[in-house]
Amino acid sequence: MPYLTLNKAQIYYEIHGDGPETILFSHGLLWSTKLFHKQIALFKNHFKCVVYDHRGQGKSEVTKGGYDMDNLATDAEELIRKLELAPCHFVGLSMGGFIAMRLAARKPDLVKSISLIETTADPEPNAFKYTLLNTIVKIFGVKAVTQKVMSIMFGKKFLTDPQRKDERKEWEKELEKNKKTIVKAVTGVIKRKGVFEELKDIECPALIMVGDLDVATVPAKSHRIKSQIKHSELVILKGAGHSSSIEEPNQVNRALKGFILGILQEEYSNKELE
Numbered sequence: 001m002p003y004l005t006l007n008k009a010q011i012y013y014e015i016h017g018d019g020p021e022t023i024l025f026s027h028g029l030l031w032s033t034k035l036f037h038k039q040i041a042l043f044k045n046h047f048k049c050v051v052y053d054h055r056g057q058g059k060s061e062v063t064k065g066g067y068d069m070d071n072l073a074t075d076a077e078e079l080i081r082k083l084e085l086a087p088c089h090f091v092g093l094s095m096g097g098f099i100a101m102r103l104a105a106r107k108p109d110l111v112k113s114i115s116l117i118e119t120t121a122d123p124e125p126n127a128f129k130y131t132l133l134n135t136i137v138k139i140f141g142v143k144a145v146t147q148k149v150m151s152i153m154f155g156k157k158f159l160t161d162p163q164r165k166d167e168r169k170e171w172e173k174e175l176e177k178n179k180k181t182i183v184k185a186v187t188g189v190i191k192r193k194g195v196f197e198e199l200k201d202i203e204c205p206a207l208i209m210v211g212d213l214d215v216a217t218v219p220a221k222s223h224r225i226k227s228q229i230k231h232s233e234l235v236i237l238k239g240a241g242h243s244s245s246i247e248e249p250n251q252v253n254r255a256l257k258g259f260i261l262g263i264l265q266e267e268y269s270n271k272e273l274e
Helices: 033-043 069-082 095-106 127-140 142-153 156-160 162-176 182-190 196-201 219-228 249-273
Strands: 003-006 009-016 022-026 048-052 088-093 111-117 206-211 232-237
Touching: 003 069, 009 033, 009 069, 022 033, 022 069, 022 095, 033 048, 033 088, 033 249, 048 069, 069 095, 069 182, 088 095, 088 249, 095 111, 095 196, 111 249, 127 142, 127 182, 142 162, 156 162, 196 219, 206 219, 206 249, 219 232, 232 249
Parallel strands: 022 048, 022 088, 088 111, 111 206, 206 232
Antiparallel strands: 003 009, 009 048
8 A cells, every 4th residue: 555654654645547637635534535536536537636644544644743734734745745746736625625725825836726625714613512522532432423423524415315324324434443543633623723814825726615514614614715715716515514525526526627627728728828
């Protein structure tokens, strides 16, 4: 399995497909590379798709420290540099979005565009609630909070659709693969600092997507991000909660495809004018 030593951590990554443009996918808290498997299935036919597990999650190393968002952004920066991916199209969901915003504002040479899915530029408003859940996980393990976390991670439509029962069970199992050490990553998210004031420094195009059923980062958070990023567009995903790449993959794929192709078409037109 492919690993890189990044920022003193062994980070697991995968590369799918090939092409002149690279899309880098950065998953949300409690998940892994699998969160984007329905996006990679589409885009790998025309793009190089790279996906990785954050430290302490999936197949990456559980390190002693380094779980704050600035440090995770350094992990991503080193991944981009070592694999020579720059400038890439960075797609981040939730925690992955925290990283995308930091990179775009601070390391603009690394990203050609950012896609921010179900994320926020603000500190965590539910810190007390999530700290309590984290304490339960630390003592009893993830299974003790599975149903509560599922109701945060997924929207009501997905959770109540009888035709998707097997799919829900599959993701419950994925959630329960997390060991007690996941509390380190969760703490990093709970204690993160806001970056709203930095968003005005982002010059690359930004696609912002949010499910209209997202209870973890409500749509108002995405509207707030859009107000601060100059070259941004907002797409509301109908019937999606906090994990829209799974819940409504067709909507996510359609928006991503249109966004990235629009950037490439504009580049091509500009070259013709030179």
